[in-house]
Amino acid sequence: MPNERKLRSKDEIRRSNPTLFNFEKINKLLFRDQPIKVTSSLNFENLYNESGASSSSQQPKVPTSKANSVVIREELLPRKSKGKARDVPLQDSNYELFHKRMKKEEKKMTNIDRQRILNECDTLETSLRLLEQHDWVKHIRSITQIYDPHNYKELEYKKVLTIYEIKRLLKKYASWKKREDQLMLDIKQYNHKISHRGENTFNAGDVVSNGHSIHNDLEPNSDSVESEFSLSLDELKNKRKSERCQKYGQIIKLKLHNGLSLVIDPVFPPKFIQTLDTSTKTTPVTSNSPEPKDTSTEEVAKLGIEIPNIEPHNFTISQNWKLHSKEWKSERAKLRNSLHAKHN
Amino acid sequence: MGKSSEFYGVLEQPNIRRICFGKYEIDSWYGNAAYFGADHKTLGYKKITANEKNGQLITAMRKPSLNGHSTTQIDNTTDTASTTPQSQSSQYWLDKLYVCEYCFKYTDVEQECQAHRISCTFNKTYPPVGKLMYRDEYSQYIITKVRGFENVLFTQNLCLFGKLFLDNKSVYYNVDPFDFYIVYGHDPTDDESSNLKFKPMGFFSKEVLSWDCDNNLACICVFPPFQRKGLGNLLIEFSYELAAVTAGQKFSGPEFPLSPFGKISYYNYWSKKLTLTLYEHIIKEGIISFNLTEIANLTGFRREDILITLEYMKVLHRSSRKRASSKGSTTKSEDENVYFSKANFQKWCSDNHIDVKQEKSMLNPNYLVL
Ligand SMILES: [Zn+2]
Numbered sequence: 001m002p003n004e005r006k007l008r009s010k011d012e013i014r015r016s017n018p019t020l021f022n023f024e025k026i027n028k029l030l031f032r033d034q035p036i037k038v039t040s041s042l043n044f045e046n047l048y049n050e051s052g053a054s055s056s057s058q059q060p061k062v063p064t065s066k067a068n069s070v071v072i073r074e075e076l077l078p079r080k081s082k083g084k085a086r087d088v089p090l091q092d093s094n095y096e097l098f099h100k101r102m103k104k105e106e107k108k109m110t111n112i113d114r115q116r117i118l119n120e121c122d123t124l125e126t127s128l129r130l131l132e133q134h135d136w137v138k139h140i141r142s143i144t145q146i147y148d149p150h151n152y153k154e155l156e157y158k159k160v161l162t163i164y165e166i167k168r169l170l171k172k173y174a175s176w177k178k179r180e181d182q183l184m185l186d187i188k189q190y191n192h193k194i195s196h197r198g199e200n201t202f203n204a205g206d207v208v209s210n211g212h213s214i215h216n217d218l219e220p221n222s223d224s225v226e227s228e229f230s231l232s233l234d235e236l237k238n239k240r241k242s243e244r245c246q247k248y249g250q251i252i253k254l255k256l257h258n259g260l261s262l263v264i265d266p267v268f269p270p271k272f273i274q275t276l277d278t279s280t281k282t283t284p285v286t287s288n289s290p291e292p293k294d295t296s297t298e299e300v301a302k303l304g305i306e307i308p309n310i311e312p313h314n315f316t317i318s319q320n321w322k323l324h325s326k327e328w329k330s331e332r333a334k335l336r337n338s339l340h341a342k343h344n
Numbered sequence: 345m346g347k348s349s350e351f352y353g354v355l356e357q358p359n360i361r362r363i364c365f366g367k368y369e370i371d372s373w374y375g376n377a378a379y380f381g382a383d384h385k386t387l388g389y390k391k392i393t394a395n396e397k398n399g400q401l402i403t404a405m406r407k408p409s410l411n412g413h414s415t416t417q418i419d420n421t422t423d424t425a426s427t428t429p430q431s432q433s434s435q436y437w438l439d440k441l442y443v444c445e446y447c448f449k450y451t452d453v454e455q456e457c458q459a460h461r462i463s464c465t466f467n468k469t470y471p472p473v474g475k476l477m478y479r480d481e482y483s484q485y486i487i488t489k490v491r492g493f494e495n496v497l498f499t500q501n502l503c504l505f506g507k508l509f510l511d512n513k514s515v516y517y518n519v520d521p522f523d524f525y526i527v528y529g530h531d532p533t534d535d536e537s538s539n540l541k542f543k544p545m546g547f548f549s550k551e552v553l554s555w556d557c558d559n560n561l562a563c564i565c566v567f568p569p570f571q572r573k574g575l576g577n578l579l580i581e582f583s584y585e586l587a588a589v590t591a592g593q594k595f596s597g598p599e600f601p602l603s604p605f606g607k608i609s610y611y612n613y614w615s616k617k618l619t620l621t622l623y624e625h626i627i628k629e630g631i632i633s634f635n636l637t638e639i640a641n642l643t644g645f646r647r648e649d650i651l652i653t654l655e656y657m658k659v660l661h662r663s664s665r666k667r668a669s670s671k672g673s674t675t676k677s678e679d680e681n682v683y684f685s686k687a688n689f690q691k692w693c694s695d696n697h698i699d700v701k702q703e704k705s706m707l708n709p710n711y712l713v714l
Pocket residue numbers: 444445446447448449460461464465466467
């Protein structure tokens with residue numbers, strides 16, 4: 001995992017020369033949506049084989065000779081011991097010291113990776129700044145692979161591509177940082193929860209140090225697998241839904257009065273859905289709130305959150321819209337007048 | 345391969361002769377140095393305990409290698425007294441390792457493991473840790489999510505055990521930034537008269553802090569006694585369902601490079617899924633041209649994974665006109681067209697006994713509780 005994990009894979013563009021952006025040898029199927037034409041004829045002569053996946057030597061293999069060596073042992077298990085839990089062999093504490101030390105060593109590796117990501121990020125920011133300066137022509141050759149430095153058209157084109165690519169990478173960094181912050185928060189909250197349970201010797205990131213597994217004395221709570229087995233699938237799904245709401249916020253559904261609703265989910269891309277209820281009452285409500293609210297500032301504020309890639313969905317505004325448009329116009333006019341009257 | 349080029353924890357050959365995993369005895373597929381102390385024969389936790397008493401500490405230390413990558417090496421310079429493993433007559437560092445099939449704790453003493461398994465706190469009808477994410481009421485398979493930092497020792501031991509069947513795993517102890525998805529089921533060889541227990545049968549890990557946010561899976565492993573039940577497929581399908589409700593993972597896939605087990609499982613899964621997709625949306629619809637993004641939209645797969653699978657299926661070819669390749673090869677000629685051959689596709693289906701109208705998946709989306 002961290003061994004080979006660096007700024008790689010999808011950062012294809014940097015691959016051929018690690019120090020320069022190279023847009024010369026881009027795979028057009030992957031990055032330019034080159035069309036693949038459908039034919040009927042059999043053809044194994046000119047197989048497309050960029051990765052080597054179609055050559056038979058590349059067919060994956062597991063150590064098959066090993067795969068069938070499973071045997072069930074005859075065993076006489078000792079009776080369940082009447083002793084206390086602390087008499088059970090292989091207590092957590094046995095492993096504590098060694099695992100803790102090894103974890104610390106592994107963390108050093110992770111930190112090297114982390115440092116590299118931060119450095120790379122610095123470089124990207126510098127490059128971006130240089131490319132956005134008026135004398136970018138002077139700098140681009142040290143950032144991007146240029147075929148003909150006298151071809152201004154190429155320079156211009158590659159500047160655009162490079163800036164786009166750098167911004168993409170910086171966005172990736174931002175996503176990574178956001179996930180890191182969230183993880184740190186999760187760990188902190190978990191440790192807090194544990195220490196309040198009276199298990200204050202346990203810290204996430206450490207092995208239990210009091211010799212007991214923290215699960216020894218825990219009664220199954222309502223979140224345990226066991227108790228969730230007693231729920232029906234529907235109940236369980238509803239439970240997950242509300243957990244999700246609590247963590248990420250409400251799903252907002254805006255009725256558009258034309259048989260459609262705009263659903264804004266804090267996790268998914270927003271989308272339009274069909275709504276059966278086309279009542280013209282102005283009660284856009286959140287899908288999960290038990291009582292319908294009016295357009296309170298709370299809901300409106302939520303509309304301001306960043307919307308992840310909006311997915312275009314084809315839809316046509318229903319006939320209702322035209323039929324009612326005149327009514328609505330006059331209604332709005334009335335409303336405006338009344339508001340106006342209030343303010344005066 | 346000399347000692348100096350050993351990657352951390354990774355060995356070319358299995359270094360434990362046999363693994364006793366609960367009631368099963370199995371071979372490991374790969375070596376795992378991370379279980380051991382620097383003497384390459386004592387389990388690390390036993391070594392450290394013994395040496396602690398003598399006031400000296402010897403562990404398998406790691407340091408960054410010279411090429412600047414954070415790949416690490418076993419450094420046994422601190423342990424000059426020990427014999428080098430290469431000079432030993434056997435490749436094995438240990439004859440048998442005993443692993444609890446419920447919590448993955450390990451030892452080289454059979455009695456310890458036996459006694460432990462009986463009273464193991466994880467030896468329960470239902471898994472005592474984790475959150476239910478999938479509950480198949482028909483097949484009786486469930487998948488739970490266990491966060492590394494919430495169950496450190498359990499997930500560390502899971503990783504260490506998994507390494508015996510994975511060639512490329514390199515995180516065993518620093519589990520904090522990983523989530524683990526574990527598939528449990530009833531073991532058909534268990535005594536049905538006694539209380540049937542959900543046993544862990546395999547897992548995949550997902551790195552919360554992976555640099556590529558489109559990685560939906562880091563390592564995947566189904567334990568040998570439970571292979572050939574389609575569980576690898578189930579876990580992979582699940583990983584895509586999970587990605588579908590994870591921000592930023594509209595298109596996603598496994599971390600590369602894949603282990604041999606991962607490669608087989610993925611090529612199998614991708615090719616089947618793509619076969620169905622191509623049949624439904626391209627062939628049946630009479631489409632004359634498509635691009636990878638369109639297929640990505642239909643499947644949630646990354647474009648590069650789609651391309652590699654289409655190559656694997658041998659259904660893509662270039663123009664049959666041979667192009668006189670110019671020396672500089674900077675001239676982009678017109679015949680760089682890529683074709684999808686319906687006839688090749690037909691052959692792929694018949695060679696692999698895929699009936700596009702019959703294929704069923706392991707995962708039933710109705711049972712997802714994400
Ligand atoms: Zn156990």
